[in-house]
Amino acid sequence: MFDNLSDRLSSALKQVTGKARLTEDNIRDTLREVRKALLEADVALPVVKAFIKQVRTAAVGQKVSKALNPGQQFVKIVEAELVKVMGEAAEPLDLAVQPPAVILMAGLQGAGKTTSVAKLAKYLQEREKKKVMVVSADIYRPAAIDQLETLAGEVGAIFHPSSGDQKPLDIARGAMDAARKQFADVLIVDTAGRLHIDEQLMGEISELHGALEPAETLFVIDAMIGQDAVNTASAFNDALPLTGVILTKADGDARGGAALSVRHVTGKPIKFIGVGEKTDALETFHPDRIASRILGMGDIMSLIEEAEQKIDKTKAEKLVKKVKKGKGFDLEDLRDQLQQMQSMGGLGSLMEKMPGMGNMAQMAQKADMGTEFKRMDAIISSMTPAERRNPDILNGSRKRRITTGSGTQVQDLNRLLKQHKQMGKMMKKFKGGGMNKMMRGMGGMPGMGGGADGMGGMPGGLPPGFRKK
Numbered sequence: 001m002f003d004n005l006s007d008r009l010s011s012a013l014k015q016v017t018g019k020a021r022l023t024e025d026n027i028r029d030t031l032r033e034v035r036k037a038l039l040e041a042d043v044a045l046p047v048v049k050a051f052i053k054q055v056r057t058a059a060v061g062q063k064v065s066k067a068l069n070p071g072q073q074f075v076k077i078v079e080a081e082l083v084k085v086m087g088e089a090a091e092p093l094d095l096a097v098q099p100p101a102v103i104l105m106a107g108l109q110g111a112g113k114t115t116s117v118a119k120l121a122k123y124l125q126e127r128e129k130k131k132v133m134v135v136s137a138d139i140y141r142p143a144a145i146d147q148l149e150t151l152a153g154e155v156g157a158i159f160h161p162s163s164g165d166q167k168p169l170d171i172a173r174g175a176m177d178a179a180r181k182q183f184a185d186v187l188i189v190d191t192a193g194r195l196h197i198d199e200q201l202m203g204e205i206s207e208l209h210g211a212l213e214p215a216e217t218l219f220v221i222d223a224m225i226g227q228d229a230v231n232t233a234s235a236f237n238d239a240l241p242l243t244g245v246i247l248t249k250a251d252g253d254a255r256g257g258a259a260l261s262v263r264h265v266t267g268k269p270i271k272f273i274g275v276g277e278k279t280d281a282l283e284t285f286h287p288d289r290i291a292s293r294i295l296g297m298g299d300i301m302s303l304i305e306e307a308e309q310k311i312d313k314t315k316a317e318k319l320v321k322k323v324k325k326g327k328g329f330d331l332e333d334l335r336d337q338l339q340q341m342q343s344m345g346g347l348g349s350l351m352e353k354m355p356g357m358g359n360m361a362q363m364a365q366k367a368d369m370g371t372e373f374k375r376m377d378a379i380i381s382s383m384t385p386a387e388r389r390n391p392d393i394l395n396g397s398r399k400r401r402i403t404t405g406s407g408t409q410v411q412d413l414n415r416l417l418k419q420h421k422q423m424g425k426m427m428k429k430f431k432g433g434g435m436n437k438m439m440r441g442m443g444g445m446p447g448m449g450g451g452a453d454g455m456g457g458m459p460g461g462l463p464p465g466f467r468k469k
Helices: 003-013 024-040 045-059 070-086 113-127 144-155 168-181 199-212 228-239 257-266 287-294 300-310 313-324 331-343 346-352 358-366 369-381 385-389 396-406 410-432 435-444
Strands: 101-106 132-136 158-160 186-190 216-222 244-248 270-274 282-284
Touching (some): 024 045, 101 113, 216 257, 228 257, 331 369, 369 396, 396 410
Parallel strands (some): 101 186, 132 186, 216 244
């Protein structure tokens, strides 16, 4: 997410160095590059103009803080203005109404409305402890209702049935009655979309809005539609009293223009951002954290929150106790670590949120580390419990059985065993309790330093073109 924009901005901001003061002259070229970077990221022209003007006004004439050099000072100014463009602070859903609180989802076909309904239902159930009902008023798209029913089953939300021969207004009213009878806290209504904006679509959604009086009317927009985001957002904002935006498919958009444009165009906050296909891939939109990510400074708070939600604390505590007692780090433990990393979006997603690791995240994605982790998981899963506990018993025939069962090669298995030994050595450092010992052993950990390549412990090693220059 934002890879291209992050690269271009980082490159541009390096130009402001060695100055005692930020002036019009020494930031002119940098601002020109920042402008180009934003336009190439599909940020709307009015947004770019306003942004550049604000940065120039904030930067020119500022004395450089004693703690910062001019480049750092300028980055600080750019970061602050990015936060302003995207909305200052995260804005939660306002569901403080008589239950059931209705959330109306609007947007074009293909934007990801139905999937976002399921993600939002899961989010509200797990984070807000709400009882959620979902209903589809999309009577035009084939299988839309069936899709929502399947997704509702996956996330454990109440599904209110509907059919293509009903009117959307009747479906919505029926769902409201059912939500009241079943004491649902929230009713999420999925609406029909079109491939383009038309009067019928807008009229239908406006009618639903009038009847339901929703607590939240969320505009769902595909992050990858670029400049079209401006026109689409404007049209929906004119037709509906929107309360917020859900930006979907952000993980597939290296540019990020929609995130910087939508708030400026609609005046409405981006409340959530979709970062994957799974039903838990929905994040609260924090402008300050996103600005930090765009500028390659990481997002530690989101990383901590994600770890709290997704890491199995029981397994983690068990591993710590095991290591402290001096027991070996076996292949079962390694598989648990890989699976937990995958549950947090994989190595690339983790690195993207770590300060200064943005480029490494891109390299990890290009190297397809997700596939490598899955291969390692498959190899370990093809072993017997005894083999996982004691890999030293693996002889030639056992290795052939394991690789045949996992669809891999013997060299893949040997590489995994080597990496496991490196991690095992590192884990032994914990027994002595010395932090320095542990840090010196980090070279053997997947994704950390070590070896001639600087990432020698990474699963699968580094592919061609991924070496240090």
